[in-house]
Amino acid sequence: MMNVMRTDNITMQFGGLTAVKDFNLELNKGEIVALIGPNGAGKTTAFNMITGVYTPTGGKVLLNQKSTVDGKDVYNEKDITGLRPDQITKLGIARTFQNIRLFKDLSVLDNVLIANHLRISSNVFESIFKLPRYKREEKQMVEKSMNLLEKVGLADSRYEKSSSLPYGQQRRLEIARALATDPGILLLDEPAAGMNPKESDDLTIFIKRIRDEFDLTVFLIEHHMQVVMGISNRIYVLDYGITIAKGNPYEIQNNQRVIEAYLGVDEDA
Amino acid sequence: MKRNTIYTGTALLLLFVFVYFANKHLDSYLLRILNLCAIYTVLGLSMNLINGFTGLFSLGHAGFMAVGAYTTAMLTLPIATKQMNFFLAPLISPLDKIVWPFLPSLLLAGVLAAIVAFLIGAPVLRLKGDYLAIATLGFSEIIRVVFTNTQTVTNGALGLKGIPATTNLWWSFGTAVVTIFIMVSLINSSYGRAFKAIREDEIAAESMGISLFKHKVLSFAIGAFFAGIGGGLLGNLMGTIDPLMFRFFMTYNILLIIVLGGLGSVTGTIISAFIITIAQEFLRFLDEPIIPNIPALPGLRMVVFSILLMLVVLFFRTGLMGTREFSWDKFFGFFKKRPLSNGGAK
Structure with missing residues (x-):
């Protein structure tokens, strides 16, 4: 081992x-x-x-x-x-919290997308002007996040506010979010x-x-x-x-x- | 998606036609109000990025505007006017020989404001909440005091007069449209999501790998960039600027706009910038004697806004729009009433 x-x-x-x-x-x-x-x-x-x-x-x-x-x-x-x-x-090393710390006002999908941000290689100008590299990365991020949400069974509520999810699902979303950081x-x-x-x-x-x-x-x-x-x-x-x-x-x-x-x-x- | 692009194009075309006719037919008083509306939109959006989207309670906006306004004015003033302005102490070289066109002056104004924001943000953005507000407020006062005392660069307390009145509806509305597009694009990008994550929960954002320092400074600098440009537009609209223009009152005005419009809403800021700017003119009668034999109370107009702000903060905290945004789908959905059985609203 x-x-x-x-x-x-x-x-x-x-x-x-x-x-x-x-x-x-x-x-x-x-x-x-x-x-x-x-x-x-x-x-x-x-x-x-x-x-x-x-x-x-x-x-x-x-x-x-x-x-x-x-x-x-x-x-x-x-x-x-x-x-x-x-x-x-x-x-x-990713973590979750004892008292759930989701981004409450943001959607379920956004919560997971945010955790992808740390691996982004486009800079802020490429992001603002939607240059090819950013577009490609954004597409990958959405695909990966949707994939994760499907695995934790939250794909259907992707556009809902994260704070509106039931408690157990919020826990799962927090884990999905942590997984998105690879x-x-x-x-x-x-x-x-x-x-x-x-x-x-x-x-x-x-x-x-x-x-x-x-x-x-x-x-x-x-x-x-x-x-x-x-x-x-x-x-x-x-x-x-x-x-x-x-x-x-x-x-x-x-x-x-x-x-x-x-x-x-x-x-x- | 494509349909919405057509709608947006049409709306821009309509705005273009409106500006064209307004420029030709409206009197200078109305033009001034419309210009101010557009400039306050730029300023409101820039402050909303910092305060509303990234959740940094910053009160330093007047400082960034001062940097922008002075930069643009110094670069666009004709040499003869510069000599007339600086009669107490001569203007230092090479500023006394430089005259730039408006656009590069505005851009440099934005860049300088962003650099100042970076320098001030690096130490100050470690603070949170009220402490950040106090530090940034202090910073904007420092900028004002520095500008009052650098006689050979800014002409000190005398201010600058005879700034070319370059700002017209094309400039102000053009800048506003560009700012809106950039802001909307930014806040919907991955970086914008990171900003919002910091607003929602700093500890969680940091644990998700978002560098708090990098993103706070980034948001602060981008906000200051547009504040500088807004300041530049304002200076070249007024024709005269002095350090007293950039007191806390200026920051308060913009704060009023973003709080009433909704912290974290581009749409709200735009609507609120227009409403407040127009209302400030419309309520001017309050400053004059209203009831015979009772002397006028100058400043009563601003009391109305202060009370409004209090009411909003107490009872209607999300402001006009909250964090909601305008979209064409919602816009047409509003007019196209679906039958109640299909989930339509009453």
């Missing part, structure tokens, strides 16, 4: 508070990895450090990039610590939040499907244990910013520290 991304002891301190301490993550190609932990454990902070929203106060985020030299694939690690979110997205790694922040058991089952199948179809590595934060256990190859558990366990779902379910973190410790014992 090949490593696509890893973090080397990333730490995030807000003043005197250490939100995440020495977090070491390793993602292998094609894996689905989950990050769990009680509320306030620092899961989203870890996400934000990887995606560039926060710059870690310590440690490094390293992306394993493939390049071709003399017809051979060469891998080398690139330090992406402290890059801006848009630069990191360009390098192939990521290699997809980070999902609580994709099943607010979903009923039926919807979360569908989501589990959906995430596995897009992983295979788009050749992705998925890293997700989730609270629904049903989803987490059903989907993940490996799980990391955070509590008060410290990694208290990592391993496959079976190991995690039987880990004493994880059970304590979730259920509390009997003080009298």
